[in-house]
Amino acid sequence: MIGAVIAGLTLASCAAPGSGTTGASAEQDDITAKVTPADVAELGDITLKMWADQAEEPLMEKVVPAFEDEYPNVTVDITYKSFDDLIATVVNAGASASPPDVFQGNIGYAVDGALVEAGLVRSLDDVAEIYGWTTGTGASTLAPAMWSDDASSFGTGTLYGMSPISEVQGIYYNTAKLEALGLDAPTTIEELAADLPIALGAGEQPIMLGNSDQYAGTHIFSDIAAAEQDPASIAEWIGGAPGSTFETEGNAEAASIMADWASKGYFGDGYDGLGNQDAISRFAGGDGVFFVGGSWNGASLTSEEFGMSSLITGGVGATASPWHISSKSENSLAAIAWLDMLHSPEVGQQILDTGRLPVITDSVTATDPLQEQTLTVLKDTIAAGGQVGYYDWSTTDMLTSMGGALQEVMAGRTTPEEFTATVQATWAATHETP
């Protein structure tokens, strides 16, 4: 009997892992008009199964009742997962025999790229056209969810997902400390650079940084790099455009500025031993004059004590995890209606009310000054073409490679040129192998 079990296992393991059927995307019925409640009612009583990031729960608590009111035959059933958990499991869930109808992925090759390559998510080109997503303020935010046919590059191509939420990087400052130092909020990297020695001279830690997770430093680097060169070229490189390179003068210059600031003590001592979460807590508690972070840090900061300054050159921004429709879903009409609701100005306002930034920015109003400033930073960044996304989207191992290499160059152990070469080598390993 045991022998039979083992024989069975051996037989089973003779076949190559994986299945050959998921490669081709299934035929889909494109929509030709907006989905109406009557169209959805024809589906009968259905449950729309979803997987979402835990962070979406406060927003979902507002959106789901509204959706179920408008489409009374639909029950929404959302499974929430922590972000780490979600990105580790959602691809396999999408590949399972009964995947959720709607789920959030993550921009880049590890999750969205895998979903597109395996044909697990529905193309949304028809939806974007019918619902007018391709025009208006949110249009440019669709790019990170557009993929080439073989899923080898993103930024242009077929649309496979939609995120209603934007993110933007910028410079948070401690209002009281800035006033005490007699400084104005910096609007360029040069102005920031000029403020740093003044802050240090007054005995303050100029920039609060916690880089032990290896990614906080890359956000500062990207703000500087976007000011040193055309942001469009960064977006191309992140999207994997053939022939693009990281070994540019602008990137080397940005790396040398980072090394210079680190050696002068502008990031304080021991930033590599401090976690990013600990750093934001310290900044919120009154340590440090500036914090170069992103709109996702805003929830930790109060508008009475802190402000966010808009860089004339534009900061760097991106969209949050996109929502996808499973290519196997039998309820795709209801799923399209769901995405439409997420993309509406009403939900845009709710997104802002729950402390985040919507992609639709023209019909929403901020309720406190910090929110207003963050919204301005986002608008300026979009205007300056700075929605280039994050470097770690470029390859699955870029976060580790670039994060570690940046720590080395900031510690003065490598040159800026060695840094850009290391990063480019990691990029080339993914994008230039045949």
Next chain:
Amino acid sequence: MSNSLSKGRPAALFARRATLSGYSWSGLVYIIPALAFFVVFVIYPIIVSVQTSFYDYDGLTLATPVGFANYVNVFADDDLRTALAHSLVLLVFYAALPVCIGLALAGAMSRIRIYGLTVFRALLFLPQILSSVVVAVAWRGLLASDGPVNSALEAVGLGALATTWLGNFDTALPSIGVIGTWVEYGLCMVLFLAGIVTIDRSLYEAARLDGAGPIREFFSITLPALRPQISIALILTITFALRNFDLIWNTTRGGPGTSTTVPSLFVYQDAFQNRQLGQASALAVVLTAVILIVVVIVQVLLRERGDKKTRTPRKERTR
């Protein structure tokens, strides 16, 4: 079948054999649930891992066989060789130091009558039962630039030595090593204390009559008698050192730079971030093989020579 063969044999033998065969069959039935569990959750995944290591596989689309290419990559990768070197450094901190400290503590505890010994033993064993994430977070706080370790150094006038232990390229690896030492020494100590109890006290009395001091006693009686416990302690700690992932992931993520990378970090990154399951499996298989080889070496080196039992049977103990 065995019953028919036994016909005509002496009754006693027949009875014994029947009992034996009956026992073994019912035994098999009893272990089936555990065996099924073991096969499904341990043996089968191992087989699949070994098989996957010969493929280029992203976990979704059809895998393509690549022969030994993944294994070639394992041995050709410079980053991986660096990581392996880090593991060797960690062996000192995770295996050698805990065994030495454990021996010293056990030796002292067995000689000196300490009030509340059980409490001390429990406290010293505590690091072993804490979740490694808790350990990592606690030590991250202890070793922070403004943490208690640096404060203590400053308090005794050694402020110049203070640094961001886990964020400094030179101190990050030894710092993680010290965390490992702290986690493992309690286990070694408890193993050795248990071993010391089985040593015949008359040996110590004899040694004392011959004029041996505490040090001589330790090296001539305690240490040789603890050979099996030392072997077990080394196997456990070496395995812990070579497959160590959680402590490093939760303290430095391999940084700063690449100064604390270890092989298991690459297994995780390949499997869950890069979706290169073939590469990750190959590395995991190699890592398992390395651990097995080291364990066998330790067992051979510390095997008791011959069958001679130098220890007196416990029954004859007199007090």
